[in-house]
Amino acid sequence: MEKSLVIKPEKCTGCRTCELICSFKHTQETNPMRSRISVFCFEKVGFSTPIVCQQCSKPACMEICPVNAISKSEETGAMIVDDIKCIKCKMCTVACPFGATIYDPVLDVVAKCDLCYGDPQCVKYCPSKAITYQAADEAHILRRKSFAEKFRGFYEEVNK
Amino acid sequence: MKMIIDGRGIYGIPGETILEAAKRAGISIPTLCHHPAFPGQGRCRLCLVEVNRKGVKRVVASCTYPLLEEGEEGEEMEVKTSTPEIEEIRKDIVMLLYKQAPASKLMQDLFRQYRCAENSLRENSGEKCILCNLCARACEEMGTGAISLVMRGTEKRLATPFDEASPDCIGCGACAAICPTGAIEMKDDKESQKRHIWHQHFDLVPCARCGELFATKKQLDFIARREGKSYETSYYCEACRKKHTAKTIADFRRRRE
Numbered sequence: 001m002e003k004s005l006v007i008k009p010e011k012c013t014g015c016r017t018c019e020l021i022c023s024f025k026h027t028q029e030t031n032p033m034r035s036r037i038s039v040f041c042f043e044k045v046g047f048s049t050p051i052v053c054q055q056c057s058k059p060a061c062m063e064i065c066p067v068n069a070i071s072k073s074e075e076t077g078a079m080i081v082d083d084i085k086c087i088k089c090k091m092c093t094v095a096c097p098f099g100a101t102i103y104d105p106v107l108d109v110v111a112k113c114d115l116c117y118g119d120p121q122c123v124k125y126c127p128s129k130a131i132t133y134q135a136a137d138e139a140h141i142l143r144r145k146s147f148a149e150k151f152r153g154f155y156e157e158v159n160k
Numbered sequence: 161m162k163m164i165i166d167g168r169g170i171y172g173i174p175g176e177t178i179l180e181a182a183k184r185a186g187i188s189i190p191t192l193c194h195h196p197a198f199p200g201q202g203r204c205r206l207c208l209v210e211v212n213r214k215g216v217k218r219v220v221a222s223c224t225y226p227l228l229e230e231g232e233e234g235e236e237m238e239v240k241t242s243t244p245e246i247e248e249i250r251k252d253i254v255m256l257l258y259k260q261a262p263a264s265k266l267m268q269d270l271f272r273q274y275r276c277a278e279n280s281l282r283e284n285s286g287e288k289c290i291l292c293n294l295c296a297r298a299c300e301e302m303g304t305g306a307i308s309l310v311m312r313g314t315e316k317r318l319a320t321p322f323d324e325a326s327p328d329c330i331g332c333g334a335c336a337a338i339c340p341t342g343a344i345e346m347k348d349d350k351e352s353q354k355r356h357i358w359h360q361h362f363d364l365v366p367c368a369r370c371g372e373l374f375a376t377k378k379q380l381d382f383i384a385r386r387e388g389k390s391y392e393t394s395y396y397c398e399a400c401r402k403k404h405t406a407k408t409i410a411d412f413r414r415r416r417e
Binding site: 009038040042045047049051060063064066067069082084085086087088089090091093094095096097098099100101102150151154155158 | 195196197198298301302303332333334337338374375379380383386387396397398399400401402403404405406407408409410411412413414415
């Protein structure tokens with residue numbers, strides 16, 4: 001069964017280890033600016049959460065790509081960008097509703113979470129286990145769907 | 161089908177070209193107009209190779225030469241990517257392309273690298289475009305199709321219809337990004353918040369949160385039209401869109417508590 005990143009914001013301490021290891025894994029540089037995962041802390045309300053690609057079931061990045069350089073990996077279910085085929089039009093970075101697809105000007109590639117091809121480093125190094133890589137069972141999917149439904153209602157309300 | 165490229169036995173998949181088979185095997189063939197997204201243009205002719213089939217030698221463009229099914233012409237095919245004859249032809253091609261686009265840094269470097277001799281052929285001074293057509297292909301594939309090759313012979317060039325501002329152009333800059341010689345000028349002016357490309361000034365949209373100019377207005381409209389929905393969050397840049405999502409989650413949790 002396909003596994004996915006499960007994020008528990010209540011466990012996130014905002015240490016940003018995931019950002020460092022992500023950029024190190026993909027760019028051999030510990031530079032949070034080039035990380036595919038970003039942590040946001042709201043000190044006043046005592047809340048922090050990492051934001052990363054959701055590997056959507058209807059991915060906007062994949063749909064907008066004019067040359068079909070983004071495809072769903074059969075192994076991990078992640079959307080993978082074919083750097084060689086990509087023409088760097090950057091439409092996917094604009095189309096992603098979460099801003100999880102970014103352009104890396106140093107490597108001249110479009111960077112997004114590729115689940116480290118089945119071995120996500122952020123999961124490995126997260127000290128508080130706020131990010132886990134789990135296979136989703138039926139009950140889990142239902143729970144997520146009901147949460148997503150509630151969240152959508154809220155999201156539409158605040159974005160009116 | 162089985163073939164031998166530079167002495168190495170390789171199995172080619174029927175339908176792919178010699179160039180693709182060679183690339184897969186890690187054999188490099190120089191190219192200019194080839195891009196994996198738009199293969200088989202056969203414009204620059206730099207990828208010429210020598211093919212030996214049934215004892216007949218031919219020089220072909222490897223990016224357009226397809227491999228056939230086994231048994232159709234069953235026998236082995238021998239390909240040489242570099243012979244003195246091929247190198248001589250490549251040198252001439254580089255020289256001619258340099259004369260077409262002497263202002264391009266890439267062609268200047270290739271001209272030196274191939275040790276081409278200076279000659280009296282007229283230079284197309286100031287030109288950077290080698291007419292590889294990649295920009296027009298990219299534009300067409302984007303679904304905009306605002307630029308194409310116009311005129312014939314020595315007057316051939318890349319342009320918008322009638323050299324005017326095209327209503328189809330969305331100012332995405334895909335053409336400038338794919339151009340191998342940097343011939344397409346794209347300028348973003350931060351002060352007036354305009355992008356200048358192809359005789360047009362496009363409005364750049366500032367991020368509603370941080371003010372970074374991240375896309376043109378027409379680009380956002382294009383995406384909204386393509387997806388058939390409105391994109392209110394897209395008026396944030398990538399970084400702020402992430403932050404916006406995080407903030408919404410934070411607010412959502414607070415309300416539930």
